[in-house]
Structure formats: structure tokens, C-alpha cells
Amino acid sequence: MADAKNTVLFPYETLKKLSMDAFQKFGFTEKEADIIQDVLLTSDLFGIQSHGMQRMVRYHKGITNGLIKIDAKPEIVKETPISAVIDGHDGMGQLLGHKAMEMAIEKAKKSGVGIVSVRNSNHYGIAGYYAKMASDQGLIGFSCTNSEAIMVPVYARKAMLGSNPIAWTVPADPVDFFFDCSTTVVTRGKLEMYNKMGKATPDGWAVNKDGVPSTDAAEVLGNISRHEGGGILPLGGATEVLGGHKGYGNGMIAELFSSILSQGGTSNKCMVGGKSNICHGFMAINPEFFGDPAEIKKHFSQFLQELREAPKAQGQDRIYTHGEKEHESVAKVKAEGIPVLNGTMLEVQDLCNELGLDFKSYFGDYVPEAPATMFKGNY
């Protein structure tokens, strides 16, 4: 995703300050803004640009068009020692996700497992952020979400599921296992970035409204937001030969923990009728209920090390375990700055103007310039 020509680097602290100011201008308290910016910038620190700064404008749009209600109070509609269902009443996804995962963690500490399902929420950023909250406390973490339909199931031509990411985290040395991925081939955020770069996407990512393969990110994003058909393929592709039914099935598991257990809106009902209808699922599992947590961690860490040391494919010099890239990205990005696309900065500039924030006070003389082909619709 490196694209130096279209990218500019800014210090983490600069973007954090901007985010704190912007989210408070949106109407959130300082404490709330701090949670939201941490979810967003953790994504950028992890090198997952698609879910960091580049999404900020979408949240603002969500608030101004009434999808996100900044003063919503989450309601616990069902609770047991191992479970809870929360109605988010259209609140901010990051705040609901943070609260739900805190509950799951508390339950796992006491009862061994905590599963919390949330309905009537909004986009919550990277699924892995919440799973990581659990592994930071020595627990196994799980988080998933549904989202506006963009995944075209095998043999369909209309998107019916979201990118429906599932994240798992497990404590390990020297780096925690952190596995956060959409159940589509790629996320919508990746397409948004190709759109902002004005570049063709690789083959095998998406289909147009007729169900025909497309590498035109602007066309696919446009079709999705106009609900005209087409979208992104499930992991494994359009047919069963390479396992498209598996990606589609994994997407269904994200629905199960988010929209089904909470009886909320499934992906095909998200962003329809002036409501986000997004649902999330969270789980924390306490390894103490299976053995000595230190021994389990050691056992897992050894396997991860064996994976890193396995013989490499021709032309490759490294096998990654999940979480290493994110861990190394944090150090690099904190030292060199967070890469942000010019297309995103153009949106940030407009946002600053709208919010009455002084763009220059954060970014000096930098002037953003985006590709002329960029799709600027309300995706």
C-alpha cells in the first residue's frame, strides 16, 4: 500500500491533536474523543491506513446526517455472568465497542468467558482494537462486526454481507498474536485508498453491478453506495474452486456474533433507511480456565517461533506471524510519521474548514492535492 507519490507523513502527535480537537468539535466529551482517536490512530500506527485517519470524514458525515447520535446512551437489554446484549441506540461505534469489550473482559476474568453482542451501533474502526484490549490483560480476545453490504456471496451479483472482519488476539512473547481481517478478499477501505490514489485494483478483488470482474475502485465504490449491485468478493473468490464459500461462511460467523445474537440489523439492512444498523460481537476467554496462563503463553510463543524459523519460499527471507507487522509498524510510524494520502488530507482540510479548526495550525504550509479521477461520493 506504500504510495510515496500520493502520501505525506505527519507526526503521530499532530494527528492525535487534530483528532482530539475534531472529535470534541463533533460534540464528544474529552474522554470520549480520547477513546475514538485512540481506535483510529492505533489503526494508523499499525499500518492499517484504510481504517485510520482516512475514515475521519465518514464519521463526521455520519453525525451530520443523523446516523451517529453523539448523546446516545447504551442500554443493556440482557445480561448473565457470561453474556450481554447491548442496544447502542445509534451511538458512536468506538464508544459502544469499548464499553462492550470492557464488559466481556470483566466477565471472562470472573467466569472464564464473556460474550457481548451489540446492536444499533455504527462503524467501530478496526475490529482488532477491541480484541487487543483483552490480550493486553492476558486474555484471548475476539471481536467482529457487520457493516454495509459489500460482499457478494458465491453465485450472487448483489452484495449481501459487509466486509465483516473478525479479529483474534492471543498473548504471546515477544509479540502478541494479533489477527484482524475482513472476511472479504480485501476491505472496502482498501478500495477507498485505491480510489484516492487513482490506481486500478488487482484482479480478483471486486465485481461490477453485472457481476463481472472489475479493477475500477471508483466504479465499484459508486455502485455500492448507490446500491446498484456488485461489490467485493469473499475471501476465496467468486466460486467454490478456490474456496469463495469459505470466505462467505466466515462472513456469516461475523453476522452470528453481531447481528444474530443481538437480534439487530444484518448487513443487508445496514445503511438503509437513514440508519446504520451496524452490529458488533465481542468475546474474551480466560486461559486460566484451561491451565497455567504462563505455560499456555510459552507453548504458543514456541509455535510462533517455529513458524518464523520455517524454511522460506523462493525469493522470500521472512515468514511473519500475525501481529509482527503491526508491532514493527508502531515503532517505524512513531519515528517517521503516519503516512496519510493526499486524498484523505483534502477531506481533512474541508473538515477543518467546516468545524472552524485552523488546518494550518496542524499542518503548516502543506497543501493537499488529490487525483482527478477520485470518486468523491458519500461512500
Add this chain to the structure above:
Amino acid sequence: MADAKNTVLFPYETLKKLSMDAFQKFGFTEKEADIIQDVLLTSDLFGIQSHGMQRMVRYHKGITNGLIKIDAKPEIVKETPISAVIDGHDGMGQLLGHKAMEMAIEKAKKSGVGIVSVRNSNHYGIAGYYAKMASDQGLIGFSCTNSEAIMVPVYARKAMLGSNPIAWTVPADPVDFFFDCSTTVVTRGKLEMYNKMGKATPDGWAVNKDGVPSTDAAEVLGNISRHEGGGILPLGGATEVLGGHKGYGNGMIAELFSSILSQGGTSNKCMVGGKSNICHGFMAINPEFFGDPAEIKKHFSQFLQELREAPKAQGQDRIYTHGEKEHESVAKVKAEGIPVLNGTMLEVQDLCNELGLDFKSYFGDYVPEAPATMFKGNY
């Protein structure tokens, strides 16, 4: 996988009788044989030939070479209201799986969730069988296993994980959701079937010992069993462009619930040093702990129906939800007979001779004939 030329149909009852007789000849009690044959033949009834009759000879080999101990007694090494760890002491995988899932179901009924991890087991058949035990009782079911390393992680050239299937089942009308899939592009069983048919596999399934793409099932299976390198690709393929790191990550989740929580052998330690070292994971979740189970089931069933009714891709007239194919296969196979490859029947004939069973008493005048290119090693 239909291959009429190489396939012969036998009545379910014939194969059940053969299986009951054979497994009792192996040394199992009638009750044990009944569980084992039910796991195997459920796979054939579901149309998953790769994990049914065609595996029978492998189990016999496992017993004769000491990998599977027929008189092993499972030991519960840790137990809480929501969890258990079982040491299988190299017992038969189907029997351990059945017992572990029964425990998970019992815990879920009482406590809301049951998670059971099993170490020192053997190949247990289809993961979905155990998950289905939960959904048959109105619960959400989960089952996974590791297995002899055949998955080559992204950027590696040596197999380090098994096919590591994960199965999920959810009660639904008119057909329960049944999603059982390997985290590789395809299972080893699929390669075994192409080997028996003497056919080239599709592109994108496997790599040879140098990490170069191969469509030669006999070569790949031979390399795997000789531990010479190469193997099957993770779902998503050899690189990150189409998401190979996602299949690899999902394979790690199967390890987590099987070999990590139980502190058993990871896939790269399976079938090494005269020991199977296979581990399994099981989970049952009680929907009552989230809401009215009937309402949750209805909500899910509605989404499944919406998926089935979605606009179809060009040239397609049906969108499947997971479990429909298996459900329809049962009726078809019970009426028409279970399709078995000639190559498998050749193995069954040898087995009958070895066990002192009269092949003709089950199969009449049928004489099996297999392709000359078939790899007959101890895969």
C-alpha cells in the same frame, strides 16, 4: 467431485454394516463402532466423500502401527463450569471428539458456554459432525482440529499447519446452518481423491517441495508423507494479494482451540516420532443466554432466506446457504446410494482380506479397479 467413471454407488445400509463389522474387528465395542461409523458415514451422506469411507483404511493403518490406541481412556486434566481439557492418551479421535462435545453441550446448557480442548488424539473425521451435535440440541456449535502439517504458510515452503478445519453450526429453519471448512484452499482428502482418480488438480491448490505451484496430487501427497516440503496453500493463496495470510491466520485459530489451550502438539508435531499428536477444540454456546432462542432462530432464518432470494450471478440460478447442500445430499444419497471411488474400494477389499471379512458378502460381484498412477503410500 462427481466422477462417474471412477465411482460406484452402494446403499448406505451396506456401508454401515461393513463399517460396524470392520470397526468391531479393529477391536472397538459395538457402541464405539457405532459412534465411529456414524461420523464417517455422516460425511458420506453429506456428500463430503473425502472424509467418509475413503478414510477407513487410514484408521486401520493407524491402529496397526500404534498411532491409535483402541483401549485408551480419556483423562480430564482440568475442568470448570465453562471449560475442560482432556488428554486423549492417543485414543480414537471420533470417540474423544464425541465425548468432548457432549461435555461442551452439557456446560453450555448450564453455564451458557462450554469450551473443551483435547490433546493426544487422532484424526476425528469431519469437524462439522461435532458442531452439529450442538445445533441438534438448539445450541450454537463449534469444532476444530489440527492435523499433520500440510498448509504452507505465506512466504514459507514447508508445511507447518494442518488443513485445520473449523466448523460452526447454528439452528435455523428450514435447514440448520452448517459451515465446515478447512482453512486451506482445499483439504488433503480432496487431493487424495484426485490422486485416486488420476486427475490433475485445479491451479492454486498446492505447491511442490520447492514451493513451486503443482497440480500433481500424487507428487504433493508423496512430498507431504515423506516430509520433503511443499503442501497445500492457505485459503487466499500463496501471497497476501488475495488474502493468503487470512487462511493462514484462520488455521492458527484452529491451533489455538486445539493444541494451544490443551498444551498439546501443534500441527508441525503431528504424525512425527510414531505419534499422531492431534488436538481438537469444541465449543457450544447457548442462545438462551442472549435472548429468546426461538426469536434468535427466526431472525437468523430470515436472513438466510434473504440470501437465498438475492439476485443471482450471470449463469447461476441458486445461491446456497451453508448446510443446504449437505441436507439435500442426505436425501439423494440415501435414495441413490453412497458414491465411493474405485480406488477406495480397492483399499476396502484389501482391508476385508486382512480383517477376515467377506468382501463379496457386502459387495457381491463388484470388482474394484483403480488408476495406475495412484499414489499408494501411507498418506
